[in-house]
Amino acid sequence: MFRSWKYPFLLLSGIGLSNIGDWIYLIALNLIVLEMTGSPLAVAVLYLLKPVAALLTNVWAGSFVDRVDQRNLMIGLDVFRAILLVFLPAMSSLPAMYGLVLIVNMAGAVFEPASMTYVTKLIPREKRKRFNALRSLIDSGGFLIGPAMAGVLFIIGTPELAIYFNACTFFLSGIITLWLPRLEKETGAGKEAWSVALLRKDWNVVRTFAKQHIFIMTVYFLFGLMMVMTAALDSLEAAFSKEVLGLTDTAYGFLVSIAGAGIAVGALVVTCVGKDLSTRLLLTGGGLFVACGYLIYACSVDFSGAALGFFLLSFALAFANTGFHTFYQESIPVGVMGRVTSVFGLLESVLVILATITIGAAAEWVSVKAAVVGGSWMMLLVTLGIAFVNRQGKEKEVDEAAV
Numbered sequence: 001m002f003r004s005w006k007y008p009f010l011l012l013s014g015i016g017l018s019n020i021g022d023w024i025y026l027i028a029l030n031l032i033v034l035e036m037t038g039s040p041l042a043v044a045v046l047y048l049l050k051p052v053a054a055l056l057t058n059v060w061a062g063s064f065v066d067r068v069d070q071r072n073l074m075i076g077l078d079v080f081r082a083i084l085l086v087f088l089p090a091m092s093s094l095p096a097m098y099g100l101v102l103i104v105n106m107a108g109a110v111f112e113p114a115s116m117t118y119v120t121k122l123i124p125r126e127k128r129k130r131f132n133a134l135r136s137l138i139d140s141g142g143f144l145i146g147p148a149m150a151g152v153l154f155i156i157g158t159p160e161l162a163i164y165f166n167a168c169t170f171f172l173s174g175i176i177t178l179w180l181p182r183l184e185k186e187t188g189a190g191k192e193a194w195s196v197a198l199l200r201k202d203w204n205v206v207r208t209f210a211k212q213h214i215f216i217m218t219v220y221f222l223f224g225l226m227m228v229m230t231a232a233l234d235s236l237e238a239a240f241s242k243e244v245l246g247l248t249d250t251a252y253g254f255l256v257s258i259a260g261a262g263i264a265v266g267a268l269v270v271t272c273v274g275k276d277l278s279t280r281l282l283l284t285g286g287g288l289f290v291a292c293g294y295l296i297y298a299c300s301v302d303f304s305g306a307a308l309g310f311f312l313l314s315f316a317l318a319f320a321n322t323g324f325h326t327f328y329q330e331s332i333p334v335g336v337m338g339r340v341t342s343v344f345g346l347l348e349s350v351l352v353i354l355a356t357i358t359i360g361a362a363a364e365w366v367s368v369k370a371a372v373v374g375g376s377w378m379m380l381l382v383t384l385g386i387a388f389v390n391r392q393g394k395e396k397e398v399d400e401a402a403v
Contacts, residue, residue: 015115021169029163077114132322133322255310282323288383
């Protein structure tokens, strides 16, 4: 068992280190920018840099990822981000800091399709569901451990020290990835010269694949839309908790901790029982309960109702993510996975920006509660759409088997 899980555990270790470092980096960067400017708007700009980086990167990232050794690319991106973060605390100009953070996020946008492709190649089909469940557990651990470690680093040092610590986590993640095997590409995209024509050709490959696999891409798009709504609703989380529910800062912090506990418990449960559940059930059931959790939270009038909603949605998110990642790895050929991930990631980034602006405007012009309730109902409709499409796909498989 140790031999068969040696490489997956190494991969999970690298993912866990990066995840913890990302939380420390996010909190520390918020404090540094707030201290520099005293402006909440300046901090909010940081959250827009990630989707902007995806918009600038995903046009070409998939074409690049499918034509290189993904393991070496992951190592290079980890080291590159570590080096950039070493210089970040020395920045005295806000525009220069934004520019550096944008480049770090662009490297992250390239890393995502590269890691997804490499994971799919490395992990055998029969182990993917458990690996994805363990990944959810690792991610939940980062959600809990990262902010706690950031607090300790702030006590013994400064936010700048936390940034240096994050640089170390990226560097260590790169070293761990170095121990993983180099995998020959199962399908090569060729070594054609980079050009606009090549990018257009790759986009046509994605379009053709989408037309030929409408069921797969519909599920992919709807799940992405669910995550877009999650990001948009999360942008109003603090305002809803304090203005609508009237929670204190301490109570709000406790509410966030409950969400972290929900993710951890959900990931632990799906790690234990996920292999006995179908991918469709994990994806559909998890998505529906995430939406129900948001609705309970949106309709709550006190801390207990919000806590119940938070725990349910975060608990179910572990199931939904495990189901989606397994579905994606089993459905998308590795030869086009980088391009498909990048193109649809580009669309998702546009939708995140539009949804965040829309729900923010609704909160400003109508009310925060109305915006959160409306967004939660929209998410429920999206998850019902996932359930309907999955059911249609299952019935089609049964009919084909009967023929």
